[in-house]
Amino acid sequence: MNKKYVWTLLLLTIAALVLSGCAAGVRAESTPGLTVSGDHVYVAYLSRVHQLDRTTGTLVSSYPEKPKPTLVMYAPPEVSEGAVYFGDLANQFHKVLDGNLNQITWTFSGAKGWFQAKAAVDGDLVIVPSTDRNIYALNSSTGELVWDYKGDFAFIAEPLIIGDKVVVSSQDHHILVLDRNTGKELYRVETKGAVVSSPLYDEATGAVYIGSFGKDLTSFDLETGKVNWVFGENQNLATIWGTPILLGEELIFVDRAGKIVALNPESGEQLWTVEAGGSVVAGLAKVEDLGFLVAREDGNMIFYGTDHATKWTATIPGKLYSAPIIDGEQIFVAATKADSILYTYNLTGQPGWSYTPAK
């Protein structure tokens, strides 16, 4: 065969592989979706959702049983009343049986975009954000569409269902408040930038707190939609990626540059600031009366006491983009570009088991 022909074919194949590697099929890189519920930990990463025993880290069940290269899942599963709900990047959203993830109750195939965010379940309703710019409300028993809300951008944050309202973070520089039963927009609260994290609701005061790419943190009253305060003007903040936490009498958030800020939740007045010393995307996790954990993008974790002094640090040899989960005496951290996808620690920073999916 002509040498030129062989070379050209080889070059074409390499080009196809290079391009395909970047974008063929499901083109998305993301971070593991992590959920802790009852005795189990659930982690969605690449081609499977894994259900693990939270004490030992042993695998209980995986969906699908055998990995499919075309199937990619990053959305944290939602666990409710013996069922697990999760979506994938093949535009399918499933309800499966807790304990046997391969026993599918129903599948919703009506979306035209990927599912990347955790769904919210409330009784008979499942609220599912999709990257096709829709919020889908499904009947939790049948999977049938109850209503859908059309937005302008992909929805990538977990919604909150509070009473008869659904609070949705939108990338169109707004927080949307929808009617739970009809999906009708009740009102919207403007933020200074795109919102990519889930809001925080304080049941005691009825206030919702949310940070945005506009380097601001907004508080508004859920009932009336009235903005209580906006923090960020002239504060030299970076973009805000994570959900804030309420710890005691303080509202705490961290920006991308690693600046941790505590505010008075009622007035929005700044109480103190601490530098985490590195970029933070993942957000915070708290232990009531003990402190809070910051997971830096570079794999370093810092636990601060309620006096915002450093109590301990730990390092994961990878990148951290998902908020850690603290449940009981355990800390769960999902990592990317690390040896394992899931690491556990106790509340003093001592490492526990870690989980690496079988290839």
Place this chain on the structure above:
Amino acid sequence: MWETIIVQPFTNLLLIITMLVKNFGFAIILFTILIKLLTYPLTAKQMKSTQAMQDLQSDPYFKKMQEKYKDNREKMAEIQMKVYKEKGINPFGSCLPTIIQFPIIIGLYQAIMKVMASTPLELANLERIVYPFLDVNKILPIQNRFLWMDLGQPERLNIFGIGIPVLAILVTITTLIQSKIMQPPTQANDQSAAMSNSMMMMMPFMMGWMAYQFSAGLALYFLTSNLATVAQYAAMGRADWSKIIPGIEPKKEPPKKTIIEPEWIEDDDDEDEEDTDKSGKPSARAAVKRQRPKRKR
């Protein structure tokens, strides 16, 4: 380093264009055309070198020389180098611009991929490479909607409930057109013609398949790139439309000048058949010949 030198500037340029035109689809089109214009001198040089090499390959005296020295590769290479030097032909002239353009094309592709960030992680990675003078808040998120397409998802136009991949079809057709009008005139028994024909058949389907699989934003880039290449060829007067439009007279090639001068071969014959005496030393005739002044070329 690759990211800092190539991908980051391209990504920011694409973001700036998106901010200016306020439409990501138009931004991809303008960005692709801009890069094509910037790499135009390289493309032109590549075309010129390719043409020169093709002319040389089809030169009857060159073929004669190839035939003569087919068993003496060293001698053949020596003469070829002489020809290249005399006629100012750079044998790497056609592949060097391609090699230079390759990182640009890959960078452009990766920039489009980066800007189409659709997961939180991709958004975080995009934010990290946005230059500080650009306000992330005003740029992100990118509106992926363009005409009927969502540029972040594979494109399908729904007609009567059937999803038709319009962009993939257009990419296939334009790649075919591009290959056809760029195909150099070849002789029927030419081995490279067979190769070229196979490539011409394979490429459009490969590109079409990729456009079908990839996000619409990338398919839009493929389409724009194809059209821009066709326009470049047409602007340089090298497009042969008769290959795709029936009824058009085939492009007449201007009569080619002979590249290899016959005397070179004769000269070479002389040198090759250098006279020697019985002891094997060069003869006097050969010495005289060596002293003879070289003809001006």
